[in-house]
């Protein structure tokens with residue numbers, strides 16, 4: 534029996550020991566889940582159920598999982614915590630911190646044991662056992678290693694769940710986390726029965742037509758500034774209303790702008806469809822790690838990460854665009870200065 538807390542870094546074998554020894558689990562993942570979150574929680578649930586364990590899957594928040602993951606058998610995913618949650622072993626998957634799991638975070642203080650299985654480098658190690666492997670392509674990859682320790686064989690259903698985790702978190706095997714291990718895992722999962730093309734069609738070729746039309750409006754209005762290094766576009770309230778879509782349909786549009794050759798930063802300004810007096814919302818993305826867009830967002834009371842940030846503003850679209858241009862020029866300047874200042878800078 535492993536008793537919390539431990540002093541040395543636990544391994545996937547330690548996680549497997551706990552999963553083998555205990556019988557009742559509460560599996561959780563992060564709010565607004567992505568493919569890795571959903572694939573990991575389902576893959577581990579199916580494996581544990583196959584071992585005869587009592588497993589509850591819980592997802593916090595009130596946003597439904599994105600429609601593109603409809604292929605995953607997530608009908609047992611609960612949106613409310615079970616009454617006996619505090620007496621189960623809690624397993625957090627793909628959660629960088631306790632806040633990400635919403636209401637389940639409150640159980641950390643009362644559960645008999647908690648596990649944190651994740652690959653985010655900034656994971657806060659909030660559980661009794663924290664297996665945080667930043668070199669792993671996805672949490673799904675870590676789950677696969679745990680299942681190997683457990684001696685669980687991959688059913689086609691488990692393999693598909695883990696493949697969804699892997700293919701989405703690696704950007705279809707294109708991002709920098711696409712390691713040889715990730716590619717070998719893909720081959721192993723396909724051998725176990727994954728229908729690669731079916732998954733592709735489900736996730737990437739099920740775009741709603743209205744989303745395509747919204748994207749078209751944003752692309753049509755895109756403008757480049759600063760010699761092509763900055764791309765800005767906007768979406769109007771009337772765009773959302775005419776197409777009959779909510780603001781969540783704007784998700785991902787900014788990635789098309791960021792992908793423009795030579796662009797260091799992209800910005801999308803959008804007018805929320807409701808309420809009519811809502812502030813405009815601005816998303817910022819950097820293409821290179823050197824530019825910190827969160828510093829720009831903070832100037833307007835927003836925040837985020839170096840490469841992805843946002844803020845809200847009551848200013849007009851033109852005023853916001855002017856601010857972005859100015860802030861971009863000055864942030865690029867700061868960046869150049871700091872790099873120039875680094876090697877043995879004198880008198881700074």
Ligand SMILES: [Mn+2]
Nearest residue numbers: 569627672702
């Ligand atoms: Mn992930």
